[in-house]
Every structure is written in structure tokens, then in C-alpha cells.
Amino acid sequence: MISGIFWPVFVFSAIALFVIGTAxxxxxxxxxxxxxxxxLSPIPHVKGRGSxxxxxxxxxxxxxxxRRRSLLAPLAYMAVEIFLLRSVFKNNKRLWxxxxxxxxxxxLIILTAPLYVAVAIILAGGMPSSDTNSLREVTYxxxxxxxxxxISGVLGLLVLRSVVNDLRSFTSASGYFNLAFLGAVFLSxxxxxxxxxxxxxxVGQYAKDLITLDPTISIPFLLSLHxxxxxxxxxxxxxxxxxxxxxxxxxxHSVRWNDAPRDAxxxxxxxxxxxxxxxxxxxxxxADGDRSWIxxxxxxxxxxxxx
Amino acid sequence: MKKxxxxxxxxxxxxxxxxxxxxDDLIPLPAPYDxxxxxxxxQQLTADQQQRLVCNLDGFVALGLPRPRNEAEEKKYTExxxxxxxxxxxxxxxWTFLQPLLLSLDYCARCQTCNDACHxxxxxxxxxxxxPTYRSEIFRNLVSRHxxxxxxxxxxxxxxxxxxxxxxISRLYELSYRCNLCRRCAQACPMGVDxxxxxxxxxxxxxxxxxxxxxELHEKGTVLQLKVGSPxxxxxxxxxxxxxxxxxxxxxxxxxxxxxxxxxxxxxVLLIHSAGDILSFPESPAAFSILCQAAGIDWTLSSEIGxxxxxxxxxxxxxxxxxRIAVRHAETARKLNVNKIVMGECGHQHKALMTVADRxxxxxxxxxRESAMTFLEDIVFSGKINxxxxxxxxxxxxxxxxxxxxxxxxxxxxxRILRYLCPQFREMMPHGVDNYCCGGGGGFSVMSGVNxxxxxxxxxxxxxxxxVLEAFSDRPGPEVKKYVCAPCLNCKLQFRDMFSYYxxxxxxxxxxxGLAELIVNAMADxxxxxxxxxx
Amino acid sequence: MPQMDLAGQKYEVDEHGFMQxxxxxxxxxxxxxxxxxxxxxxxxxxxxAINYLRSYYLQNGICPMVRRLIKETGFTLKRLxxxxxxxxxxxxxxxxxxxxxxxxx
Numbered sequence: 025m026i027s028g029i030f031w032p033v034f035v036f037s038a039i040a041l042f043v044i045g046t047a048x049x050x051x052x053x054x055x056x057x058x059x060x061x062x063x064l065s066p067i068p069h070v071k072g073r074g075s076x077x078x079x080x081x082x083x084x085x086x087x088x089x090x091r092r093r094s095l096l097a098p099l100a101y102m103a104v105e106i107f108l109l110r111s112v113f114k115n116n117k118r119l120w121x122x123x124x125x126x127x128x129x130x131x132l133i134i135l136t137a138p139l140y141v142a143v144a145i146i147l148a149g150g151m152p153s154s155d156t157n158s159l160r161e162v163t164y165x166x167x168x169x170x171x172x173x174x175i176s177g178v179l180g181l182l183v184l185r186s187v188v189n190d191l192r193s194f195t196s197a198s199g200y201f202n203l204a205f206l207g208a209v210f211l212s213x214x215x216x217x218x219x220x221x222x223x224x225x226x227v228g229q230y231a232k233d234l235i236t237l238d239p240t241i242s243i244p245f246l247l248s249l250h251x252x253x254x255x256x257x258x259x260x261x262x263x264x265x266x267x268x269x270x271x272x273x274x275x276x277h278s279v280r281w282n283d284a285p286r287d288a289x290x291x292x293x294x295x296x297x298x299x300x301x302x303x304x305x306x307x308x309x310x311a312d313g314d315r316s317w318i319x320x321x322x323x324x325x326x327x328x329x330x331x
Numbered sequence: 332m333k334k335x336x337x338x339x340x341x342x343x344x345x346x347x348x349x350x351x352x353x354x355d356d357l358i359p360l361p362a363p364y365d366x367x368x369x370x371x372x373x374q375q376l377t378a379d380q381q382q383r384l385v386c387n388l389d390g391f392v393a394l395g396l397p398r399p400r401n402e403a404e405e406k407k408y409t410e411x412x413x414x415x416x417x418x419x420x421x422x423x424x425x426w427t428f429l430q431p432l433l434l435s436l437d438y439c440a441r442c443q444t445c446n447d448a449c450h451x452x453x454x455x456x457x458x459x460x461x462x463p464t465y466r467s468e469i470f471r472n473l474v475s476r477h478x479x480x481x482x483x484x485x486x487x488x489x490x491x492x493x494x495x496x497x498x499x500i501s502r503l504y505e506l507s508y509r510c511n512l513c514r515r516c517a518q519a520c521p522m523g524v525d526x527x528x529x530x531x532x533x534x535x536x537x538x539x540x541x542x543x544x545x546x547e548l549h550e551k552g553t554v555l556q557l558k559v560g561s562p563x564x565x566x567x568x569x570x571x572x573x574x575x576x577x578x579x580x581x582x583x584x585x586x587x588x589x590x591x592x593x594x595x596x597x598x599x600v601l602l603i604h605s606a607g608d609i610l611s612f613p614e615s616p617a618a619f620s621i622l623c624q625a626a627g628i629d630w631t632l633s634s635e636i637g638x639x640x641x642x643x644x645x646x647x648x649x650x651x652x653x654x655r656i657a658v659r660h661a662e663t664a665r666k667l668n669v670n671k672i673v674m675g676e677c678g679h680q681h682k683a684l685m686t687v688a689d690r691x692x693x694x695x696x697x698x699x700r701e702s703a704m705t706f707l708e709d710i711v712f713s714g715k716i717n718x719x720x721x722x723x724x725x726x727x728x729x730x731x732x733x734x735x736x737x738x739x740x741x742x743x744x745x746x747r748i749l750r751y752l753c754p755q756f757r758e759m760m761p762h763g764v765d766n767y768c769c770g771g772g773g774g775f776s777v778m779s780g781v782n783x784x785x786x787x788x789x790x791x792x793x794x795x796x797x798x799v800l801e802a803f804s805d806r807p808g809p810e811v812k813k814y815v816c817a818p819c820l821n822c823k824l825q826f827r828d829m830f831s832y833y834x835x836x837x838x839x840x841x842x843x844x845g846l847a848e849l850i851v852n853a854m855a856d857x858x859x860x861x862x863x864x865x866x
Numbered sequence: 867m868p869q870m871d872l873a874g875q876k877y878e879v880d881e882h883g884f885m886q887x888x889x890x891x892x893x894x895x896x897x898x899x900x901x902x903x904x905x906x907x908x909x910x911x912x913x914x915a916i917n918y919l920r921s922y923y924l925q926n927g928i929c930p931m932v933r934r935l936i937k938e939t940g941f942t943l944k945r946l947x948x949x950x951x952x953x954x955x956x957x958x959x960x961x962x963x964x965x966x967x968x969x970x971x
Contacts, residue, residue, distance in 0.1 A: 056430035057422050060650075061686040062528065064514055065740040065764040077764030079740025081685065084709045085671070087699045111521040116444035123442070193337060193459075194441040194468060268522050271438040275523025279431045286690060286697070294690055297426040304424060305411060306542035308554065309651050317426075321654035321691065379868060380881065395881055551968045562969025564928040572926075576934055607970025610931050642970055777970050781881040820970055865943065 031241045032234050038255040045262030049270045053278075058293050064280045068097040079283065098281070107131070118188075122180030129174020129210055132166050139163040143228030144235050153225060160224035167224070168217055174210035178203055202266055209257050212250035219246050336459035341469050341502050342494035349460055349502065350389050352786075356456035357793060361800045363838055367789075374782040384781065387498065388505045389460060393780035394545055396501060405497035408541055412500045415540030416478035419532055427650050432532050435524045436471050439464070445516035445526060450767045450794035451509065461790075463516040463526040466506050469493050470533055504543055507533040508783075511772035511791060512647065513733040518764070530773075534648040544648050547778045552644040553652035557659070561606040561640035562777070571634050573609050574616065581617045585859040591620045594667065595631035600706075601669040602630055603660060605677035605820040606640035608845075612823055614861065615676060618847035625854065626710040631667065638663030641680035642820075646687060647774035657688035661696040671699040673706045676845045678732030678772075678819035681739055703818065704735065707846060708744035711751065717855040720752045725812050727753040727849065728802040730795070730826070731766035732819035740764070745818055745846055752853045753816075759798045767794045769817065771825025787825065788832040796829050799841065809840040812864045818846040840864075872898040884959070884966040888923070891963030899961040903951050912949055912961075915939050919954075919962040929959050929967050 065077035071092035073082060080086045104110045109127060112120045140163065143156045182203050185195045217223045226247055233241035243251070261267060286294070298318035302311040311320055340349055354367040376386055385396040399405045418424040419432065445463050446452055452461040459465060472493045493499060510530040517525035538544040545552075552562045559566055565573070571593065578589045592598070602623070608615040623630045633639050637659030645653025661684075664672045674681045685700045692698075710716065729749055735741050742763050749756045759766070769776075770792025775783075788796075803813050817823050826843035835841045842864060852861040867886065870879040873894035878886040883899075885891060893908075896916055900908055908916075918938050922930040932954050936943060950957035955967050 053430070053434070056433065057426040058690065059430045060427045060691070061689050062428070062431055062525075063686065063738070063740075064517055064525075065737055065742075067740060070740070073740070073743075076742060077736075077740055078742045081702055081739050081741045082705065082743050084705045085699070085701065086705070105521070109521060111519055112442070112444055115448055115519040116442060119442055119444065189335060190443050190446070190462075191441070193335070194443065194464060196441075199441060265438050265440065268438045268440065271434055272522055274430070275434045275438070275525075279434065279525070280517075280523055283686075286693070290690070291693060294693060297422070300423045300426075302424055304418060304539040304651070305414065306539050308542070308549075309539055317423075320651055322658055323651075323655055383868065547968050555969065559927075563967070563971055564969065566927065569926045569928060573931055573934070576931070576937075580933060580937065605970055610967075610971045613931060613933055777968065779882065779966075824970065 032237050038259050042258045049262050049267050053274045063283045067281045068101040069093050122177045125173045126177025129170045132170030136163050136167045140227050140231045144231035147232040164224045171210045171214035178207035209254050212253045216246040216250045342499040358454050385501045391786040393508045393783040411541045413477050415536040416474050438522045439524045445519045448515045448519035454793035455790050467526045467529045504537050511768040513768035513772050538649040548644045548774050560636040563606050567634045577613050577617050587857050589620050592631045597668050598629050598631040599670045600630035600673050601664050602673045603641035604675035605642050608820050614848045615845045618851040621851050622710050626715045633663050635663050641675050641677050643683040646679050646683040654691045661692045664698045671701050673701045674703050676703050676818040678734030682734035702741050704741050704744040711748050718853045719855040723753045723853045726755045727814045730817040732822050733768050737764045759802045769795045769822040769825045771821050776821040776824040788829045792829045813841045815843040885963045896961045916962045923964040
């Protein structure tokens with residue numbers, strides 16, 4: 025049985041890798057240059073108008089008025105989008121129940137993580153295991169629900185993706201693999217959950233041993249299977265398009281809802297970007313690899329090109 | 332039963348069409364439009380055209396790309412396509428849309444949630460070719476293998492490799508002009524992936540790297556505009572002459588002395604019409620002149636090249652041309668020293684100048700830019716003009732131009748005007764930011780290609796035409812005159828083409844026009860009817 | 867560039883059959899176009915519109931506004947459609963040998 029120093033090394037380096045991967049994603053997305061405005065209604069942060077898709081431009085001489093912003097509305101909008109999958113519900117009823125199941129499964133399992141840590145802390149504080157009973161019951165219910173929802177969601181999605189023509193022709197090997205991988209996380213989870221006599225207690229104890237770096241750490245095979253699969257998934261996640269949980273922030277805030285007027289900082293960046301050489305090949309662009317974007321864009325005459 | 336299309340079909344080397352569009356597949360229209368005249372009135376390609384031009388997509392040809400002369404030419408363009416993909420992903424060449432493009436390329440979940448939001452896809456009877464994800468996924472596949480690091484690995488793991496050859500790029504070129512760029516699919520996407528943007532980036536690659544663009548948008552569009560002043564070919568002299576003619580003509584016909592001011596320095600407002608309105612819908616610029624005059628606005632038109640045609644086809648296919656034209660617009664306003672530029676009733680002008688070009692118009696080019704909708708609303712409710720809404724007592728419905736409504740969030744002003752001035756105003760369903768495109772978006776309303784008009788009126792515009800008929804279903808007969816208010820020239824052109832194709836004037840009494848015309852038609856001080864129902 | 871046979875001569879045209887070499891236009895070309903649209907004979911009214919369109923085009927580089935055409939010829943729009951089956955832009959301009967109007971028109 026795997027035991028001892030392997031566990032903390034494995035788990036903590038995996039978490040570190042996940043954090044690094046996620047940070048890499050965030051950085052590579054946030055470090056993209058400022059782009060031209062490309063917003064799309066509705067923009068919920070527009071106070072008093074966002075609900076029907078209106079913007080500041082509805083105001084006569086809009087540049088004179090205050091830009092009234094709602095802090096709450098975008099949060100509420102995103103909450104419904106993230107927790108209930110509004111867009112999928114509105115536009116893809118067939119997929120929605122399964123996608124929702126899968127996502128809720130993930131959310132619930134994520135929710136159990138801090139609860140296990142709480143159990144671990146209580147145990148590490150020397151309290152008797154019985155003090156964590158109610159906490160573990162709650163965790164158990166959340167976990168089982170999460171695993172079951174997750175499994176049914178993943179199964180449903182796998183079936184839909186392999187049966188429905190529209191989805192099948194767009195699903196690649198990695199698409200199935202990602203789903204199956206996530207399914208394995210849920211499946212190993214429910215398996216351990218239902219097979220072990222005291223699942224949450226065992227996990228809690230395990231978490232405590234991890235935190236305290238206990239060299240005698242040891243867990244049943246079924247749980248180690250679940251932990252290993254889950255941890256591998258965690259490492260893998262940021263490098264796939266399942267990392268849309270990161271990208272979604274940018275697609276909404278940096279593109280769809282980005283109605284920010286220019287400011288001094290943006291102007292500096294724009295000047296820098298426009299000052300760099302362009303190398304497009306078409307004749308009318310008149311780029312030679314030396315002339316900058318701004319020189320080209322303020323060009324007076326253009327030649328004809330042959331189609 | 333329709334044939335299923337695979338992603339890899341796009342690179343099929345034989346010179347065959349990928350799909351055939353037959354009337355029975357399309358979503359049905361209400362009577363009396365339920366029996367298609369098509370294919371009887373469908374313009375088949377001639378043998379000569381098939382010989383000369385690439386026509387390997389769906390039986391329609393928008394672009395008229397000449398067939399390659401030899402393999403070397405095929406190879407040259409295929410290589411340019413690869414270098415173009417790389418440039419699309421580079422900061423120097425594509426800072427303008429790099430972040431949105433990367434987000435849309437990398438995070439599609441292939442869930443097809445966007446599909447049914449697309450009017451083209453749905454109206455076609457769900458033809459695989461028009462699925463908003465079809466061209467995006469092909470492009471994504473090509474980019475990941477030819478323009479990204481780890482391309483090989485992605486290729487193996489991602490599966491479904493699309494070959495890159497002449498067939499692929501020539502089909503993809505034509506296919507990038509089967510999307511109206513309306514972005515309704517982007518609204519539907521849970522991830523915020525934007526297939527409209529990807530389509531535009533594909534067009535841009537073709538234009539900026541291969542030098543391929545529709546004639547109507549490029550040579551006879553942006554190039555002509557930068558050279559002569561307008562894609563219509565109207566030079567400053569012809570422009571002034573035409574507007575003077577209209578001033579005179581309308582003054583006589585409605586008994587209201589109209590006089591349009593020119594190049595007035597220091598005016599409060601520089602109004603930039605879409606110049607095609609002057610030629611095709613002259614009631615619109617005339618109505619603006621009448622309203623500005625009646626409301627005592629300190630305004631002017633410009634007769635300088637770059638200052639009298641608000642269109643900017645660059646928005647549809649090319650960033651460089653987009654920027655060149657936007658800069659010219661702003662320069663005109665700066666020279667005239669006006670307080671603000673007011674858009675004409677033209678959707679893509681609104682979007683191009685008000686937001687997309689915002690980050691290009693730096694320094695003193697940043698002149699405030701106002702929508703025609705708020706400008707007109709301010710006039711209507713200023714109390715300076717007396718209205719008699721009973722003059723507009725006919726059914727009116729409102730079309731929401733995607734670029735003004737979905738893309739800029741200007742929803743309310745035009746509705747407040749219509750609710751006040753048109754007693755029989757009714758909405759289409761859906762409307763507002765959930766509207767359907769008219770089918771002329773993305774440059775299509777000025778493109779006729781070889782037989783592209785057939786596609787525009789039968790497929791791209793089908794959903795909209797159905798919506799219009801449904802909005803008027805309580806008064807379907809031709810004896811009841813009905814007005815589709817479309818405050819955008821490109822939309823009006825598409826409606827004109829559709830209504831003439833379906834003979835909707837004759838069969839249903841439907842006419843299309845702008846917003847300003849309805850306002851003038853309701854002016855109490857003008858005795859003559861401004862809107863004419865004569866076809 | 868496609869070619870088209872009109873009145874026994876070859877002409878460069880666009881994909882919709884509009885002449886590209888306006889200077890090579892003759893009255894026979896107009897008749898040939900008309901017969902393709904099943905108009906057997908060109909009347910004085912036809913010529914009035916065609917000649918006006920042509921001279922306006924040669925002077926200004928674009929086709930006149932329909933409103934101006936109506937005013938100058940004295941024909942109603944309906945009359946113009948009677949004379950030119952596909953209307954002033956699609957038929958009359960074509961018969962007059964000038965390029966197809968483009969650019970938001």
C-alpha cells in the first residue's frame with residue numbers, strides 16, 4: 025500500500041502544479057494586448073438598462089453623463105450563468121440537464137474540500153472524532169450528491185456526444201477523454217464513498233495526516249485510487265479547454281462587457297502597439313515589415329488589388 | 332434526407348459542391364409565400380461561369396474567385412494562408428483582435444449551444460454547412476496544426492484533421508461569406524466564444540494576406556471610398572448636386588422649404604449619412620434635413636472626401652481599411668471643428684465609428700459620436716415640433732439593426748419614438764437585443780456576387796421575412812399599407828431586395844423605410860403625406 | 867472577365883451582364899440587351915431614358931438618382947418598370963451600357 029512521505033509530496037506538488045497551470049492560463053490571457061472594442065449586449069453592469077440590454081449610448085450626448093455602474097447585477101448574472109448554466113438552458117435544452125448535473129457535481133465536490141480541511145483541523149487540534157460528526161454528515165451528503173450528479177451528468181454527456189450526430193461530428197478524442205477522466209473522478213469517488221465504512225472520517229483523517237505531514241499516513245486502496253485520479257485530473261485541468269472557468273472571466277469582462285473608454289494607461293499601450301511594424305502581405309495594406317500600424321492606418325491612398 | 336457533412340469534407344479535392352440547397356429543406360413561410368417560385372427563378376450558374384470561377388460550396392457564388400491557373404498558384408495561396416494564420420496570432424499584426432480571437436479559438440466546448448441561435452442555419456433547415464460552428468471548427472483545426480506550438484501533438488490528440496489544400500481555402504473563403512456577423516450565436520455561447528468574430532478574422536486573413544475580398548466591399552467599396560469619397564462613386568460635386576436637387580424636389584412636393592447646410596465650420600453637429608441613402612432612399616436624408624431645420628439644430632453636412640459617406644465596409648473584412656476610413660471620418664469632423672458627429676441611419680457606421688474605432692481615434696481625433704437614435708429622440712421630445720400621430724395610423728413594426736442594438740445596446744430611443752408617433756406600432760418576436768438579422772448584415776446587402784442575391788433572399792433573410800409577416804398577421808391583406816421601420820441603410824437594402832423578390836408590396840402591402848421618415852410624416856405642420864406608398 | 871455577345875460583337879461584362887467598356891456602347895447593344903429581356907422594340911420613351919442615363923453617367927461617373935430620372939424624363943416609376951422589366955437599375959442602366967450601380971444602392 026502506498027504510504028508515508030509519498031502522499032504529502034504527491035498531493036502538495038500536484039496542488040502546486042495546478043496553481044502554476046492556472047496562473048499560467050490567467051497570465052497568458054490577461055497579458056494579451058488591448059484590443060478594439062467588441063462589446064455585446066446585454067451588459068449587466070450598465071445600471072438601469074443592463075436588464076434589457078441597453079447601454080450608455082441610449083443617453084443623448086452620452087459622453088456628458090455619468091457612467092452609472094451596477095456592481096451587483098454582473099455578479100447576479102454570472103451566478104445564474106455559472107450555477108444554473110443559463111445560456112445552455114436557454115439555447116440547448118437537450119444538453120442542459122446533463123451539463124448541469126456534471127457542473128453541480130464538480131461544484132459540490134469542490135465544496136467538500138474545505139469541509140474536509142475543517143475536519144482535519146479539528147482533528148489536528150486534538151479534538152475527538154465525534155466532534156466532527158455533524159460536519160462529516162453534511163460533507164457526506166454533499167459528496168454523495170456531488171458524485172451521483174457528476175456521474176449522471178458525465179454519462180449523459182458521453183451518450184449524447186456519441187449518439188447525437190450534431191455533437192458526435194464535433195467531439196474529438198480529447199473531448200471524450202476529458203469527460204471520461206472527469207467521470208472516473210466521480211466514479212472512483214462514489215465507489216470509495218459507498219464501499220468504505222467511514223468514508224468522510226477516513227478522508228478527514230487523511231487530510232489531517234497530510235496537513236501534519238504524518239509519516240505513517242496510510243489510506244485504503246479505494247480511497248487512494250480516488251485521490252490519485254482526482255489529483256491527476258487537477259494537474260491536467262489547466263492545460264485543457266476545461267479551463268474555461270478561467271477563460272470565461274476574460275470572454276465576459278475583457279470582451280463582451282468591455283465598454284471601457286480610453287484612459288491614459290490604455291493610450292500608452294495603444295501608442296506602443298500602433299508603433300510596431302506590420303507585415304501583412306496583401307498589396308493594399310502597403311506593409312513592408314518596417315512601416316508601423318499607425319503609418320499604414322493613416323495612409324491616404326490605396327492601390328487596387330487583384331482578387 | 333440531407334447528407335451529413337463532416338468537417339473534413341471541406342478539403343475534398345474533387346471540384347464538387349459540398350451541399351445542395353433545395354426549397355423543401357427551408358423553413359416554411361406563411362401564405363401566400365408558402366409556395367416557392369424557386370428554383371424556377373433561381374439563377375443557375377452558366378457553363379462559362381462554372382468554367383471560370385470557383386463554385387465548390389453550395390451552388391451559390393458570392394465572390395467569383397477565379398479558378399487557379401496552375402498548381403504553383405494553388406500552392407502560393409495555400410502558403411499565404413498559413414502565413415496569414417500566423418499573423419492573425421501575432422501581436423504586431425493583429426493586436427486589434429488578438430485576445431478575443433484566442434479566447435474564441437481555445438475555449439469552444441463543442442456543445443453546439445449556439446447553433447439554433449443562427450438564423451441562417453435554422454432557416455436553411457439546419458444545413459450542416461451553415462452551422463455557426465462548422466467554419467469555426469475547421470479554422471480552429473487549421474490554426475492549431477499550422478500556427479500553434481504543440482501543433483503536432485494537438486493534431487494527434489484532437490483527431491479529425493482537416494487537410495489544408497486549395498479546396499479547403501477556396502471553400503473556406505466562400506463560406507466566410509455565409510455569415511452575417513450578427514453575433515447572435517455569441518450571445519448564446521456559455522463560454523463567450525464568438526463565431527462571428529472568427530468569421531470576420533477569416534475574412535480578414537484572406538483580405539490582408541492573400542488579397543482576396545469581395546469586389547463590392549473592397550475595390551468598389553473601401554478603395555473607392557478612400558479615393559472618390561463614397562462606394563457609390565458619388566464625388567463631392569455630384570453629392571452636392573444631388574442633395575440640392577432633393578432639397579428642391581422635396582420643398583416642392585411637401586410644401587416645406589428644405590435647405591441643407593454644407594461644410595459649416597464650428598457647427599454643433601456634423602451629420603454623416605450613409606451616402607447610399609441619398610441615391611436609394613432619398614426620403615431619409617431629406618427627412619433629417621427637415622427635422623434638423625424644424626428643430627433649429629446647428630448642423631452641417633460635409634462635402635469633403637471622407638466626410639459624407641458614413642459607411643465603413645472595413646468593419647466587415649479588413650482592419651486596415653476600417654481604420655483608414657474611421658480616421659478620415661474623424662479628421663473631417665476635426666477640421667470642421669464641430670462638437671459632435673451624428674451617425675446616419677446606418678448600423679455598421681454606428682458600430683464602426685462609435686465603438687470599434689474608439690481605440691484608434693486617439694488624441695484630438697476623439698470627437699464625441701452620437702447615435703441617430705438618441706439624436707432623433709431628442710428632437711422628437713424637444714417640444715420644438717408639433718406632431719399629429721394620427722397621420723401615422725398604419726401598422727408599423729421595428730427592425731433592430733444588429734449593429735445598433737445587439738452590438739451597441741441602443742434599444743429604447745427608437746421605441747419611445749415609435750410608441751409616441753405610431754399608434755399601430757407592434758414588435759416582432761423576438762426583438763431588441765434578441766432580434767434576428769435582416770440577412771443583409773456583414774456586407775451582404777451590397778454584395779450580389781454571381782447569384783448571391785438568391786441566397787440572401789431565400790436563406791439569410793428568410794427568418795426576418797417570416798418575422799415581418801407574423802408581426803403583420805392581423806392585417807395580412809395588401810389593401811392595408813404596412814411599414815417596416817429599419818433604421819439602417821444596409822437593412823433597408825436587404826428588405827428592398829426581399830420584398831421585391833417575394834413581391835411583398837403587391838401581395839401584402841408591406842414597405843420598408845427608415846425612422847426619420849415616420850417622424851416627418853407625423854409632423855403637424857406638413858400638410859402633404861411624406862411617406863409615399865407608391866411602389 | 868466574362869465576355870458577352872451583343873449584336874454580333876464581343877464585349878467585356880460583369881457577372882450580371884453589365885458592360886464594362888462603356889465607350890464601346892452602340893444603340894444596337896441596347897437593342898440586344900432589350901431583346902434578352904423580351905422587349906422587342908425600343909420606343910422613343912426607351913431612348914429618352916437610356917440617353918439621359920448615359921449622358922448623366924458620362925458626365926458624373928455614376929447613375930442618376932431614380933428620383934432625378936423620373937423628374938428629367940417625366941415618367942412615373944411604374945412607367946419606368948413598364949419600359950424596363952427589371953427596373954431602372956437592373957435594366958435601364960444595363961441597356962445604356964453603364965456599369966452596375968454598387969455601394970449601398
